[in-house]
Structures are given as C-alpha cells and as structure tokens.
Amino acid sequence: MNTRRKLLAGMGVGVAALGVAALQRGSDAPQAIVRSSAGTKNFPNVTLYTHEGQPVKFYDDLIRGKLVTFNMMYAQCERTCPVSTANLRLVQKMLGERVGRDVFMYSISLQPEMDTPQRLREYVARHHIEPGWLFLTGARADIDLVRYRLGFYDPDPLVDFNDANHTGMLRVGNDALDRWTMAPTLTAPEQILSTINHVDMAMAHTAHREPSVV
Amino acid sequence: MKSSFLVTPAENQPGASIDGDAAEQPSRRNFLKGSAALMVAPLLPASAKSRTSDEDAVAVAAVPASPPTVPWQEFLPDVIGVLDANPLDPSPTGTANIAGGEAGRPSHQRWNEFAARAEPYELHAAQRENWVFSPSYPAQPVWTYQAKEPDLSILSPVVFAHYGHPVLCRIYNDLPANHVGFGSPEISTHLHNLHCGSESDGFPGDYYSATKAGPTLTSPGGFRDHLYSNIYAGYDELQNGIGDYREALGTLFYHDHTTDFTAPNIVRGLVGFYCLFDELDSGDERDPNPSALRLPSHPYDYPLSFSDRRFDADGMLYYDQVNPDGVLGDKVVVNGKIEPVLRVARRKYRLRLLNAGPSRFYQFYLVRPNNVIQPFTYIANDGNLLERPLLNQTFVRLGVAERGDIVVDFSRYPRGTELYLVNRLTHVADDTRRPDRVVAPGVRVLKIVVDREPPEQDLSQVPSFLRPLRPLPSTAELAALPVRRWVFERRQNMWAINGQFLDINVPRAQIPLGGMEIWELASVDNGWDHPIHIHFEEGRILSKTTDGRNVVIPAHERGRKDVFVVNGRTTIRVLLRFRDYKGKYVMHCHNLIHEDHSMMLRWDIV
Structure with a gap:
C-alpha cells in the first residue's frame, strides 16, 4: 500500500464523517473557479474542511469581501511552525474582537493526509488558539491549488516539494479592494499586525494600540 | 491577461x-x-x-509576454520637465502641523538652521488617468508625483536643487483611497541617497494618507513636509556651514518606500529625479566661476529612467501581487514611454541613467543602426562624480537603483544620424533572481536622433579631474573600526538579512552619531543577486572578495556608492560614516520584490 493511501486510510474517524471520498475526489470541476468580488481575479473555489469539521468553499466562504490572512503549517512541523503559530497567536490577541468579525485568520495544512480535522482540533487546543482563526485541511489536490493561488510556492521545484523549507509568509489580503501583500510569520507580532492594519480601511493607525488608547 | x-x-x-x-x-x-x-x-x-x-x-x-508594440512612435520632450518652486499654504512648521492636515511625523532636525531660507516645493502623488506608455496600448491610469498645476505631457518632474540652498518639499498624497488592485494608496517618499534627517527620509514605516498612518507615525495626514537641507555630509565635522564638498551627491531620485507595497507602488509609477548641484557641478556650462566643471547643463543634461514593466493581453499594466518572485517586466519604460525617441542637438549631452526597477538589471550600449558600439565618457556612478572621467567607455551596467552619468558627444555625428540605446543584459524569462548573460545585439529601448544644430556654441566640457575623493583612513585606522557583517540570503520563500526579516519598530544596529564603521555585505550564492541600498550616507568599497579571492574593484565603483550588488559567494566591505543627523534609517535590497518580501532592516543613529 502506498503511503498516500495509508495516510488517507489513517485519517480515520475524524474524516469519516466528511467522507474519505470527498477528500479523495479533489478539485470539483472547472466551475470551482470563481471571479473575485473586485472582478479582477480568479480563485479556485474548492472545498476545504475546518478543524471543526465544517466544509467551506475557499473563495465564497473564506475570502469573498473579507480581510484575510493565510499561512501554511502542519501539525508535525518542528522547525518554524511552533514559533510562527505563537507569533500569530499574539497577533490574534492584539486583534482581539476583530478576529472573526473584521479580520479572518486561516492556517492551511501542508500535510492534509496527516492533518485531519481532529488532529488540527488538537493543535488548536494545544496552542490555545481562540475562536475566529480556522485551521484548514482538504484533498491534496485542492490544497495544492490553494497553495499556489496564494503564492505559497517556491520557483525551484526541489525546494517547493520540501515541506521542511515551507513558506514562512503570512498572506494578507483585502478582497474587496483586491489588495494583497504579506508579512513574515517569524517577525515580531507588532510588525505582522501593522501589515494587517495596512490593508484594513477601518484602521487609521497601523501600529498596535492598547484598547484604552484606541 | x-x-x-x-x-x-x-x-x-x-x-x-x-x-x-x-x-x-x-x-x-x-x-x-x-x-x-x-x-x-x-x-x-x-x-x-x-x-x-x-x-x-x-x-x-x-506569464504571457506583453503584447507587441510599434517602436519609435513617440518623442521624449527636448527639454526635461522641471518642478518650479511655489509658496506653501499653510506655511511649513518644525513640528508636524497636524491640525493643518500634516501626517504625524517627528519634528524636523536642524529646523532653525535651514528652514528660514528653504525654497518651497510642492509635489502631489496622484493618479493620472490617461497615460500612454505606447500608442500600441490603451491610455490608462498611472500613479505619479506631479506639480500642483501638473504638466500632463510628463510624469514626475525633475527637481533641480543646489547645495547651500535647502528645499522644503511638501508632498501631498492625493492617491484614491478606495483604489482597487495592485498598489496601496499610501506614500512615504524616500529621496534616494540624500543626506537628511530621518523624518524627511521617507522611512518605510512613515507612510501616510489622509486616512492612514504608518506604524512609526503618530497620525494620518494628507501631506508631509520634507526638509532637504542640501548640506554635504561632514557638516558638523567641518563646521563650515555646508559640509565636505567631496561628499557631493548629483543624481538622486525620489520614490515611494511604503512598507509592504514598495514594488507595486513603484510599478504604478511613483518615481522621479532630483539633481543636486554645487559650485563645481554647477548646472551651468557657461559658468564663469573658474572652479566650475562646466559639464553639459540643462537642457543638455537629461535624466533617463528605465523601468521594467509587464502588460496584459489588453495592453494594461500588469502586476501579480502574490507571485513570490514578483514580476519581471519585458517592456522597458523610459521616462514613462516604451521605445521612445529622443531628439538631440549636435553637441555634448550629459545623460543620467537610472535603473528604476522593480527587478530587471541592464547593461546599456550606445550603438548605430548596424549595432556598432559607440564610445562615451562615464562621469558618475550612483549619481556621484568620479575623481576622473572614464574615457571611451562602451557600456553602463545598472543593478536596480544604480545610476550612471555619461557624457555623449553627438557633434561627432552628422545631422540625421540615428543611434540606439540597447540593453544587452538578459534575464531568463520571468526570472527576477538575477541577470543572466550579455548577448548582442540586445534590445533597443531608446532611439536617439541627431536632428539639429545647437542654437549656440557648445561650451561644455568634461575636465580631466572632476571631484576629489576624501582619502581613505590608514590601514591601521581601518583595522580599528567597528565591523558589522550582514548576510543576504534566501529564507522561507522570502529573503532575510542575517536570518531575520523586517521589523520596522526595532533597530538592528544603533550607531553613535558621527561614527565610522565597516559593513560587510555578504551573499551566499543561493541563487539571487541583491542590489543592497544603505540610506543616509554613501559609502566607499574597500574590498570585494568572491569565493575567498580578492576581486579587482571596477573603476566606476571606486568612487562613492549607495547601492552595492552582492552576488555569488561574495563579500563587499564598505566604509560608511554616520554624520550630522540622528534617527531611524534602513538598509534593504533594492530588487523591490526582495525588499517587500522582507530583506530590509532598520538601523538607527543615536
């Protein structure tokens, strides 16, 4: 049995409810490509699954009209993900009530075969991640579509294929304005926050301010 | 597309x-x-x-290639467009005039020394709706810096300034706040290589608009005032009221430096020239002052910016905001035009060449229609006059943000002669990593037609000695200087300096005011070239080593530079001084996608 099948089979109970078939099927069809709300870009509208087991459409449910952040991670990553996740957790704290209301944080697994919703749920609990920040898995093919669409690839295939060197970018975008940029997940949380605030039309001040000062 | x-x-x-x-x-x-x-x-x-x-x-x-263009359809103006001074309302203030609409910047340093006699200038960053890059493409919006009463036939005007005459440049941000698509409508305008206070330097965290304040500003604002004191570095050291004339800067350029968005904002068009003159390089070829060099002067002193751009199938400017390597332009835009014609008189011209980015490198040659190379005189690198002109040069190689001033004597050609500026440096298709090879005959980017006699005798000259360099410190003195080593390398799909990414709030070096240091700029040959720009004071290359071996520094790099291209397994040792002003500055890669993807650090003078 090849490893991929083994991994898929091993996804077990957590995925059973979603249907292994759904994960294996992959990208639904050409109709999975949608026009962005600004009318300027195409997005793959594939189905991903949250750490809570909910199916979500990549563009319609996660991005359309929203201010979003995306990064790539996997639960087993011991190199950069722990620090990245800790930094983003601090960003989430600074964002406070804006998370899930004005700013939508997403982390996508690079190893969807291993990172079942159940496993991502455990990851969320282990890192004390608050609601409003979704961890996402899905069919390999769909994850790859999304990963490329977000610019999370290396031009060198040899580097690209190596999970250990995966991207450290946090993709930051304001879909309504079709304005996209990025921040390194390994820089200071204040730096990351100011990039998020940069594309948030509601924020006059991009620097972090304690709530009492706002 | x-x-x-x-x-x-x-x-x-x-x-x-x-x-x-x-x-x-x-x-x-x-x-x-x-x-x-x-x-x-x-x-x-x-x-x-x-x-x-x-x-x-x-x-x-x-990415599909830009649609074809019919070349040589449009003419660059015979006389470059220059920004005129105009009075400012409200009057400038040392501390930010927040009530009057200014962004919350720190107070101007040395305000009392320079403000009273500063000449007022005003620029507006704005969207120009119907710019024509080429008649082959539709008229389309671009972003530009323009005068209060803009000349719609040109993009950003040139500022002519003089040492000893401070400039107060107010820059309004009139970009559309609800802009959709690549680019972000905030600005922080850096005057590349100027020696000035950090509050006027266009620090990347100081971006502003009427509705937005960068992380290092205290409040938004529709404009910001920049005090360009136009003193030479060494002002405090020499106590002569102007500084060390050996540190004079000549060809500078202003451009947006907004954190996170410098590449797309510059692709939109936010770049212009600023030329600085002094008693030697006086901008007057008929200057009776015996110390004046009398180089070819306006309108025969002509800046030319070269910008790589990509256009979609409809001929509209294209940029991919999420491509981790940015976008390599396959059209070279010269002063806003693709494949334009410059008509010149039969006389000497000073051409100031700038690689305005974002990512392409150039090696320019001047050729006849049969591709025979024509010689010229190379007088300045990175805008700074060399000690002696380099005669009979055949090419100018420019990494992003590098400049080369050349003097071409068109009197050698009969009227009607056609020449081309060609770029022979190639990149692998779509590869923003580094240039590839020099290949003849190259791509013609500018046609020059010698079309008239000069209205009066050409009295300009290129003297055999231009401007002295301050002697380097002795070997013993150099050995005693602090050394900082900065390694530029790929990391995590981005680019890092010493393994770290940008944090605009925290200085990675704190240098005492008046200090002198050696900075070692090193690359590790993992696939990318990096044109490294250090703000504030230009430096001197002390040595260059590649693969552990000493490399001869080319003649044109033996003057003062502010961009240092590291490539391969190379270390460049640069002597830098930190004089006259305090505050926050940056060092970054000027391949703009590398800059935006975090190859930048803050350093402070304290």
Whole structure:
C-alpha cells in the first residue's frame, strides 16, 4: 500500500464523517473557479474542511469581501511552525474582537493526509488558539491549488516539494479592494499586525494600540 | 491577461508511488507525482523548469509576454520637465502641523538652521488617468508625483536643487483611497541617497494618507513636509556651514518606500529625479566661476529612467501581487514611454541613467543602426562624480537603483544620424533572481536622433579631474573600526538579512552619531543577486572578495556608492560614516520584490 493511501486510510474517524471520498475526489470541476468580488481575479473555489469539521468553499466562504490572512503549517512541523503559530497567536490577541468579525485568520495544512480535522482540533487546543482563526485541511489536490493561488510556492521545484523549507509568509489580503501583500510569520507580532492594519480601511493607525488608547 | 494562473481539469491518481521514507519526512514531491495535473500552474522561470521527469509533470504556464508594440512612435520632450518652486499654504512648521492636515511625523532636525531660507516645493502623488506608455496600448491610469498645476505631457518632474540652498518639499498624497488592485494608496517618499534627517527620509514605516498612518507615525495626514537641507555630509565635522564638498551627491531620485507595497507602488509609477548641484557641478556650462566643471547643463543634461514593466493581453499594466518572485517586466519604460525617441542637438549631452526597477538589471550600449558600439565618457556612478572621467567607455551596467552619468558627444555625428540605446543584459524569462548573460545585439529601448544644430556654441566640457575623493583612513585606522557583517540570503520563500526579516519598530544596529564603521555585505550564492541600498550616507568599497579571492574593484565603483550588488559567494566591505543627523534609517535590497518580501532592516543613529 502506498503511503498516500495509508495516510488517507489513517485519517480515520475524524474524516469519516466528511467522507474519505470527498477528500479523495479533489478539485470539483472547472466551475470551482470563481471571479473575485473586485472582478479582477480568479480563485479556485474548492472545498476545504475546518478543524471543526465544517466544509467551506475557499473563495465564497473564506475570502469573498473579507480581510484575510493565510499561512501554511502542519501539525508535525518542528522547525518554524511552533514559533510562527505563537507569533500569530499574539497577533490574534492584539486583534482581539476583530478576529472573526473584521479580520479572518486561516492556517492551511501542508500535510492534509496527516492533518485531519481532529488532529488540527488538537493543535488548536494545544496552542490555545481562540475562536475566529480556522485551521484548514482538504484533498491534496485542492490544497495544492490553494497553495499556489496564494503564492505559497517556491520557483525551484526541489525546494517547493520540501515541506521542511515551507513558506514562512503570512498572506494578507483585502478582497474587496483586491489588495494583497504579506508579512513574515517569524517577525515580531507588532510588525505582522501593522501589515494587517495596512490593508484594513477601518484602521487609521497601523501600529498596535492598547484598547484604552484606541 | 486577467489571471496569472491556469487550472487543468481535476484528475485523481491514487496509484502514485511513494518513497519509503515519506512517512518519516513527508514530502510533497511524492504526492505531486500523482497530482501534478491538478496543479495550478506555477509561474516557473525557465531555469527552474522540468529538470527531472518528476518535474516534467508539473504544468508550467509563464506569464504571457506583453503584447507587441510599434517602436519609435513617440518623442521624449527636448527639454526635461522641471518642478518650479511655489509658496506653501499653510506655511511649513518644525513640528508636524497636524491640525493643518500634516501626517504625524517627528519634528524636523536642524529646523532653525535651514528652514528660514528653504525654497518651497510642492509635489502631489496622484493618479493620472490617461497615460500612454505606447500608442500600441490603451491610455490608462498611472500613479505619479506631479506639480500642483501638473504638466500632463510628463510624469514626475525633475527637481533641480543646489547645495547651500535647502528645499522644503511638501508632498501631498492625493492617491484614491478606495483604489482597487495592485498598489496601496499610501506614500512615504524616500529621496534616494540624500543626506537628511530621518523624518524627511521617507522611512518605510512613515507612510501616510489622509486616512492612514504608518506604524512609526503618530497620525494620518494628507501631506508631509520634507526638509532637504542640501548640506554635504561632514557638516558638523567641518563646521563650515555646508559640509565636505567631496561628499557631493548629483543624481538622486525620489520614490515611494511604503512598507509592504514598495514594488507595486513603484510599478504604478511613483518615481522621479532630483539633481543636486554645487559650485563645481554647477548646472551651468557657461559658468564663469573658474572652479566650475562646466559639464553639459540643462537642457543638455537629461535624466533617463528605465523601468521594467509587464502588460496584459489588453495592453494594461500588469502586476501579480502574490507571485513570490514578483514580476519581471519585458517592456522597458523610459521616462514613462516604451521605445521612445529622443531628439538631440549636435553637441555634448550629459545623460543620467537610472535603473528604476522593480527587478530587471541592464547593461546599456550606445550603438548605430548596424549595432556598432559607440564610445562615451562615464562621469558618475550612483549619481556621484568620479575623481576622473572614464574615457571611451562602451557600456553602463545598472543593478536596480544604480545610476550612471555619461557624457555623449553627438557633434561627432552628422545631422540625421540615428543611434540606439540597447540593453544587452538578459534575464531568463520571468526570472527576477538575477541577470543572466550579455548577448548582442540586445534590445533597443531608446532611439536617439541627431536632428539639429545647437542654437549656440557648445561650451561644455568634461575636465580631466572632476571631484576629489576624501582619502581613505590608514590601514591601521581601518583595522580599528567597528565591523558589522550582514548576510543576504534566501529564507522561507522570502529573503532575510542575517536570518531575520523586517521589523520596522526595532533597530538592528544603533550607531553613535558621527561614527565610522565597516559593513560587510555578504551573499551566499543561493541563487539571487541583491542590489543592497544603505540610506543616509554613501559609502566607499574597500574590498570585494568572491569565493575567498580578492576581486579587482571596477573603476566606476571606486568612487562613492549607495547601492552595492552582492552576488555569488561574495563579500563587499564598505566604509560608511554616520554624520550630522540622528534617527531611524534602513538598509534593504533594492530588487523591490526582495525588499517587500522582507530583506530590509532598520538601523538607527543615536
């Protein structure tokens, strides 16, 4: 049995409810490509699954009209993900009530075969991640579509294929304005926050301010 | 094109083979064997394409080439457009005039010394709605810096300034706040290489608009005042009221430096020239002052910016905001025009060449229509006059943000002669990493037609000695200086300096005011060239080593520089001084996608 099948089979109970078939099927069809709300870009509208087991459409449910952040991670990553996740957790704290209301944080697994919703749920609990920040898995093919669409690839295939060197970018975008940029997940949380605030039309001040000062 | 990627129909291949170690060290490589057909086609540079059968399976779709253009349809103006001074209302203030609409910047340093006699200038960053890059493409919006009463036939005007005459430049941000698409409508305008206070330096965190304040500003504002004191470095050291004339800067350029968005904002067009003159390089070829060099002067002193741009199938400016390597332009825009014609008189011209980016490198030659190379005199690198002109030069190589001033004597050609400026330096298609090879005959980017006699005798000259360099410190003195080593390398799909990414709030070096240091700029040959720019004071290259061996520094790099191209396994040792002003500054890669993807650090003078 090849490893991929083994991994898929091993996804077990957590995925059973979603249907292994759904994960294996992959990208639904050409109709999975949608026009962005600004009318300027195409997005793959594939189905991903949250750490809570909910199916979500990549563009319609996660991005359309929203201010979003995306990064790539996997639960087993011991190199950069722990620090990245800790930094983003601090960003989430600074964002406070804006998370899930004005700013939508997403982390996508690079190893969807291993990172079942159940496993991502455990990851969320282990890192004390608050609601409003979704961890996402899905069919390999769909994850790859999304990963490329977000610019999370290396031009060198040899580097690209190596999970250990995966991207450290946090993709930051304001879909309504079709304005996209990025921040390194390994820089200071204040730096990351100011990039998020940069594309948030509601924020006059991009620097972090304690709530009492706002 | 509207979309930068293609999608092939879904196809599942569960039978893909997996290496035995995959479970230990999971690798997408193996999965991709089975799912390559599902991939969104990456914008792979040709060099990275399909090295093995595995990768052959990866669908590759490059960004389509810009549509063809019919060359030599438009003329650059015979006389470059210059910004005139105009009074400012409200009057400038030392501390930010927040009530009057100014962004919350720190107070101007040395305000009392320079403000009273500063000449007022005003620029507006604005969207120009109907700019024509080429008659082959539709008129389209661009962003530009323009005068209060703009000359719509040109983009950003040139500022002519003089040492000893401070400039107070108010820059309004009139960009559309609700802009949709690449670029972000905030600005922080850096005057590249000027020696000035950090509050006027266009610090990347100081971006502003009427509704937005960068992280290092205290409040938004519709404009910001910049006090360009136009003193030479060494003002405090010499106590002569102007500084050390050996540190004079000549060809500078202003451009947006907004954190996170410098590349797209510059692609939109936020770049212009600023030329500084003094008693030697006086901007007057008929100057009776015996110390004046009398180089060819306005309108025969002509700045030319070269910007690589990509256009979509409809001929509209294109930029992919999420491409991790940015976008390599395949059209070279010269002062806002693709393949324009410059008509010149039969006399000497000073041409100031600037690589305005974002990513392409150039090696320019002047050729006849039969591609025979024409010689010229090279007088300044990075805008700074060399000690002696370099005669009979045949090319100017420019990394991003580098400048080269040359003097071409068109009196050698009969009227009607046509010449071309060609770029012979290639990049692998779509590869922003580094230039590839020098290939003749090259791409013609500018046509020059010698079309008239000069209205009066050409009294300009290129003296055999231009401007002295301050002697370097002795070997013993150099050995006693502090040394900082900065390694520029790829990291995590971005680029890092000493392994770290940008944090605009925290200085990575704190240098005492008046200090002198050696900075070692090093690259590790992992595939990218980096034109490194250090703000505030230009430096001197002390040595260059590649693969451990000493490399001869080319003659044109033996003057004062502010951009240092590191490539391969190279270390460049640069002597830098930090005089006259305190505050926050940056060092960064000027390949703008590298800059935006975090190869930048803050350093402070304290």
